[in-house]
Amino acid sequence: MRMLTFARRNTKEILRDPLNLAFGLGFPVVLLLLLSAIQASIPVPLFEIGHLTPGITVFGLSFMTLFSATIIARDRSSALLQRLYTTPLTAADFILGYTLPMLPISAAQCLICYALALALGLGFTVNILWAVLFILPVSLLYIGLGLLCGSVFTDKQVGGICGALLTNLSAWLSGIWFDLDLVGGAFKAVAYALPFVHAVELERAVLSGSWSGIGPHLAWVLGYGLLTIAAAIALFLRQMRKQ
Amino acid sequence: MDAIVTKGLTKRYKDLTAVDSLDLTIREGELFSLLGVNGAGKTTTIKMLSCLTQPTAGDALLCGRSILTDTAAVKALIAVSPQETAVAPNLTVRENLELMCGVHGFSKVKQAEKVRELTELLDLGRISGKKAGKLSGGWQRRLSIAMALISEPRVLFLDEPTLGLDVLARSDLWDIIRSLKGKITIILTTHYMEEAEALSDRIGIMGSGRLLRCATAAELMEAAGADKFEDAFVRIVKGAAK
Numbered sequence: 212m213r214m215l216t217f218a219r220r221n222t223k224e225i226l227r228d229p230l231n232l233a234f235g236l237g238f239p240v241v242l243l244l245l246l247s248a249i250q251a252s253i254p255v256p257l258f259e260i261g262h263l264t265p266g267i268t269v270f271g272l273s274f275m276t277l278f279s280a281t282i283i284a285r286d287r288s289s290a291l292l293q294r295l296y297t298t299p300l301t302a303a304d305f306i307l308g309y310t311l312p313m314l315p316i317s318a319a320q321c322l323i324c325y326a327l328a329l330a331l332g333l334g335f336t337v338n339i340l341w342a343v344l345f346i347l348p349v350s351l352l353y354i355g356l357g358l359l360c361g362s363v364f365t366d367k368q369v370g371g372i373c374g375a376l377l378t379n380l381s382a383w384l385s386g387i388w389f390d391l392d393l394v395g396g397a398f399k400a401v402a403y404a405l406p407f408v409h410a411v412e413l414e415r416a417v418l419s420g421s422w423s424g425i426g427p428h429l430a431w432v433l434g435y436g437l438l439t440i441a442a443a444i445a446l447f448l449r450q451m452r453k454q
Numbered sequence: 455m456d457a458i459v460t461k462g463l464t465k466r467y468k469d470l471t472a473v474d475s476l477d478l479t480i481r482e483g484e485l486f487s488l489l490g491v492n493g494a495g496k497t498t499t500i501k502m503l504s505c506l507t508q509p510t511a512g513d514a515l516l517c518g519r520s521i522l523t524d525t526a527a528v529k530a531l532i533a534v535s536p537q538e539t540a541v542a543p544n545l546t547v548r549e550n551l552e553l554m555c556g557v558h559g560f561s562k563v564k565q566a567e568k569v570r571e572l573t574e575l576l577d578l579g580r581i582s583g584k585k586a587g588k589l590s591g592g593w594q595r596r597l598s599i600a601m602a603l604i605s606e607p608r609v610l611f612l613d614e615p616t617l618g619l620d621v622l623a624r625s626d627l628w629d630i631i632r633s634l635k636g637k638i639t640i641i642l643t644t645h646y647m648e649e650a651e652a653l654s655d656r657i658g659i660m661g662s663g664r665l666l667r668c669a670t671a672a673e674l675m676e677a678a679g680a681d682k683f684e685d686a687f688v689r690i691v692k693g694a695a696k
Contacts, residue, residue: 216556220542220549227544227585290538294601297504297534298557299526452508 213300217308225278225312235278235316239271239324247331257390264328265342265414266387268321269407272350273381275313275320276357277373283309283361284369287450302448309361310354317350318343342418345425349410349432355439362446381407406435455517457482457609457639458503462512465498465663472498474663475512480656482517482608485631485640487650489687490660496643497537499660500611503641504534517608533607537614539594540601543587547578547597550586554604572600576630592623599630609639616649628653647684659690666694 225231243264250258257263286292295305321343329335360373382388385407391399402408413428415421458480465473473495480486488496501507503514505525513520519527541550551572555565573579576596581589586597595615602610612631616624631653634640644650650657651671658668667674667690671683678686678693 213557213559216553219556220545220553223549224542224544285543288538289543290536290540291542293506293536294534294540295557296506297529297532298554298605299529299559300557 214304214308217295217300217304218311221282221308222312222316224282225316231274231278235271235274236320236323238274239267239320240327242270243267243324243327243331257388260328260331260333261418262415263387264324264333265418266385266411268324268342268346269349269385269410269414270382270387271320271324272317272346272353272410273373273378275317275350276353276360276377277369278316279309279313279354279357280360280364280369280373281366283358283447284364284366287361288366292451296451302451305451306358306444306447309358310351313354313357314347314350317346317354321346336420338418338420342414345413345417345429348429348436349413352406352410352432352436352439355436355443358443359439359446362443362450384408385411387411406431455482456480456515457484458514458516458641460503460512460514463499463502463509463514464511465495465502465507466510471663473502473509476663476665478658478665478668480639480641482639483636484655485635485642485653487642487644487654487657488660489644489647489650489657491691493662494660495663496660497613498663500534500613500641500643503609504532504611505529506534530605531607532609532611533602533605534611535595535598535602535613535615537617539591539598541586541594541597544585546583546585547589548573548582550597550601551578551604554601558605568604572603575603575633576600590623592619592626595619595623595627596630599627603634607638609641610634612640612642614643614645616644616646624649647687651683659687661691661694664694666690 246258246263247260325339360369364372384402384405391402391408409428409431413425413432416424456479460476460478463473463476476499488499490496502509503521505521505528513522516528517531521528542553545553548569551569552565555568573582578600581593586594616627656668656670657674659666675683675686678689680686680689
């Protein structure tokens with residue numbers, strides 16, 4: 212009950228910020244429209260709607276990192292967290308209260324992207340619903356990164372690190388915008404050692420119904436996700452104790 | 455009954471001793487001010503008493519409960535209004551109060567009752583639908599105190615409650631603090647001498663982590679041989695530094 216009250220507050224804080232709505236929901240939609248328009252003029256397989264949409268849904272999650280990091284960092288700097296630490300809320304209440312609201316927001320963002328993709332010519336299959344479901348473990352990775360950054364950085368630093376650095380890093384190393392085989396070598400090796408490209412390939416596999424290929428990608432995503440969440444919890448508890 | 459008893463309460467950070475063996479007793483219903491220059495140890499003391507920071511040595515009993523061994527019980531007895539405004543900016547004033555009711559586990563009926571009571575007490579009615587982040591500093595502080603009072607605390611910590619406020623907003627907050635006197639124990643930290651003098655039953659002056667003097671404003675002026683409280687404060691702090 213206490214945790215749900217805190218989670219509801221976090222949901223309201225995020226959804227009432229117009230910048231969050233503009234970037235979290237608006238930006239992926241604009242990208243989908245823009246790249247589909249380019250695809251209509253100069254067709255390339257990478258930007259075919261069935262190939263592009265899963266990538267955009269994963270890219271959109273980098274804003275979940277920004278949202279969760281920003282709200283935690285702001286709560287720290289405004290001393291709201293300090294106030295709440297003197298209430299009966301437990302450490303688990305805080306971590307779940309920050310994490311849970313992001314899951315339905317991630318799913319909603321993914322649904323909006325697929326709804327637009329349907330309007331842009333993606334054929335409806337039940338795999339779209341599976342793709343929305345599989346976005347949840349991927350979103351845990353991005354939410355965990357947000358929890359981690361929010362526990363360590365100030366609200367000003369979070370804007371630069373999550374808003375610029377992480378968003379770009381996850382975009383460049385994800386294979387959404389260009390085929391990683393075109394670069395190859397160390398770049399490709401680094402990309403495949405990180406979870407972003409696996410998240411995109413997982414979603415692409417689910418949407419296309421290539422179930423036999425999802426195992427390794429899911430393992431990479433879940434592995435990194437669990438590690439990130441564990442590190443985030445440790446760092447959150449550390450800053451809680453430092454209060 | 456004593457609201458707060460500290461026994462050798464100490465906080466060290468590596469080479470720095472922020473609070474040095476503090477022995478202090480504060481009676482129930484008393485308004486006690488902690489004064490001191492920056493780095494004197496006021497905020498660290500409050501953080502230890504409100505279970506935000508673990509002491510390095512010593513202990514404190516709040517209404518008989520130890521901050522070391524009975525943290526949950528102490529948290530149920532206290533409330534803190536931190537130095538910063540500490541409100542949820544995108545929530546309305548009413549929603550901020552409801553948030554505090556929720557985290558304290560109040561029923562819907564009790565929540566409605568407490569929100570109504572505190573809205574009336576702190577005259578928040580006309581701004582109850584406004585987002586907290588859009589309020590002036592004075593109204594945010596008022597809301598911050600209302601949020602602290604939601605849990606019906608026996609001990610309320612007010613850390614620099616009027617910092618940065620204009621004269622009128624400060625005067626309004628003084629009235630609110632006066633209205634609480636005697637009903638709950640209030641520990642106030644402030645840099646404003648006139649605030650401590652006007653509001654406090656007793657004043658503790660801290661310097662370099664130690665409690666230098668603890669008495670009423672009149673007694674402190676007499677002891678320091680000063681006509682003004684500010685002069686008394688300066689003499690006590692400078693005298694201890696020599």
